[in-house]
Amino acid sequence: MKILITGGAGFVCSHLADKLYEKGHSLILLDNLLTGNVKNIEHLLSNDNVDFMEHDVQNHIEISDDVDFIFHFASAASPIAYQENPVNTLKAGSIGTINTLGLAKVKKADYLLASTSEIYGDPEVSPQSEDYWGNVNPNGERSMYDEAKRFAEAATATYSRTYDLNTKVVRIFNTYGPRMQLNDGRVVTNFIVQALKNEDITIYGDGSQTRSFSFVDDTVNGIIALMESNQNDVFNIGNPNEITVNELASTIVDLTNSNSKLINKDLPQDDPKQRRPDITKAKKLLNWEPVVKLEDGLTQTIDWVNSQL
Numbered sequence: 001m002k003i004l005i006t007g008g009a010g011f012v013c014s015h016l017a018d019k020l021y022e023k024g025h026s027l028i029l030l031d032n033l034l035t036g037n038v039k040n041i042e043h044l045l046s047n048d049n050v051d052f053m054e055h056d057v058q059n060h061i062e063i064s065d066d067v068d069f070i071f072h073f074a075s076a077a078s079p080i081a082y083q084e085n086p087v088n089t090l091k092a093g094s095i096g097t098i099n100t101l102g103l104a105k106v107k108k109a110d111y112l113l114a115s116t117s118e119i120y121g122d123p124e125v126s127p128q129s130e131d132y133w134g135n136v137n138p139n140g141e142r143s144m145y146d147e148a149k150r151f152a153e154a155a156t157a158t159y160s161r162t163y164d165l166n167t168k169v170v171r172i173f174n175t176y177g178p179r180m181q182l183n184d185g186r187v188v189t190n191f192i193v194q195a196l197k198n199e200d201i202t203i204y205g206d207g208s209q210t211r212s213f214s215f216v217d218d219t220v221n222g223i224i225a226l227m228e229s230n231q232n233d234v235f236n237i238g239n240p241n242e243i244t245v246n247e248l249a250s251t252i253v254d255l256t257n258s259n260s261k262l263i264n265k266d267l268p269q270d271d272p273k274q275r276r277p278d279i280t281k282a283k284k285l286l287n288w289e290p291v292v293k294l295e296d297g298l299t300q301t302i303d304w305v306n307s308q309l
C-alpha cells in the first residue's frame with residue numbers, strides 16, 4: 001500500500017514507519033518538525049519507497065500519487081509541547097483532521113486517527129473503556145489538546161458516516177521508548193535523565209497518582225493490528241499495568257543505580273489522578289495485548305537516553 005503518515009518524524013510514528021516499511025509498504029512521512037526530528041527517520045529516507053514531506057497539516061495537503069491509507073498523528077503530544085504551541089496544537093487536531101479526512105475522501109483511502117487517553121480527561125471511572133465519555137475541562141490549560149482530539153474524533157465519525165469512509169480511531173495511552181524527546185517534560189524521560197545525572201527526581205504532587213506505561217513496540221503493534229483488522233471503530237491501546245509515579249521513580253533509580261533523591265513539587269492544573277486503559281475490546285477484536293514488561297522497556301529506554309546524553 002501507499003501510506004501517508006502525518007507526524008511521521010515524531011517518536012511514535014518513526015517506529016510505526018519502521019514496522020510498515022518492514023512489511024513492504026511505500027511511505028510518505030509528512031511533518032512540520034515542530035516536535036519531531038528527521039534524525040528519527042533518517043535511516044529510512046535512502047529507500048526509494050520512503051519520502052519525507054515537510055508540511056504543516058493546518059495547510060491544504062496536495063499529493064499527486066494515489067494514497068491507500070492515511071495515519072493522522074501530527075500533533076504536539078506532551079503537555080509542555082502543546083502548551084508552548086497551543087494554537088498549532090488546536091489547528092493540528094481540528095483543521096489538520098479535516099484536511100486529512102478530506103484527502104482520504106478524495107483518494108478513497110482508509111483512515112486512522114491518533115486520539116489519546118486525554119480525551120477521558122480526569123476520569124471518574126477506572127479503568128477507562130471506550131464507552132466512557134470522559135471528564136474534560138473544556139477551557140482548562142490542557143484543552144487545546146484534549147478538546148482538539150475530541151473534535152478530531154467527532155470529525156472522523158462524521159466523515160465516516162457522511163462519506164462512507166473506512167475510519168479507525170486509536171486512543172493511545174502513555175507510551176514511552178527510544179526516540180522520545182528528552183526535554184519535553186514527559187515523566188519517563190524526565191526521571192531517566194535526572195537519575196542518570198544523579199539529580200533530584202521531581203515528582204509533581206505526592207506521587208500517589210497512577211499511570212500505566214506502554215512500551216512503544218507494544219503500542220505500534222496495537223496500531224498495526226487495528227490498521228490490518230476489518231474494524232472501523234474506536235480502540236484503547238495501552239498497558240493496563242498501573243503504577244504510582246513514586247513506584248516509577250523508584251524503579252528507574254534502581255535500574256540506573258542512581259543516587260538521586262525523590263523530591264515533590266506542586267501538581268499542575270488538571271493533572272489526572274489516575275489513568276488506566278481497559279483493553280478488553282482490543283484483546284477480543286484485534287487479538288492484541290502488550291507483552292513488554294516495564295523493567296525491560298525501561299532498560300531499553302535508559303540505554304537510549306544514555307546514548308543521547
Ligand SMILES: NC(=O)c1ccc[n+]([C@@H]2O[C@H](COP(=O)([O-])OP(=O)(O)OC[C@H]3O[C@@H](n4cnc5c(N)ncnc54)[C@H](O)[C@@H]3O)[C@@H](O)[C@H]2O)c1
Pocket residue numbers: 006007008009010011012013030031032033034035036037055056057058072073074075076077078081088091092096114115116117171172173174175176181
Ligand atoms: N506518546 C504518547 O504517549 C501518546 C499518547 C497519546 C496520544 N499520542 C498521540 O500520538 C501522536 C504522536 O505522538 P508522539 O508521542 O510521537 O509525539 P511527537 O511530538 O514525537 O510526534 C508528533 C509529530 O507531529 C508533528 N507535528 C506537530 N504538529 C504538526 C503540524 N501542525 N503539522 C505537521 N506535523 C506536525 C511533530 O513535529 C512530530 O513529529 C500524537 O497525535 C499524539 O497526540 C501519543
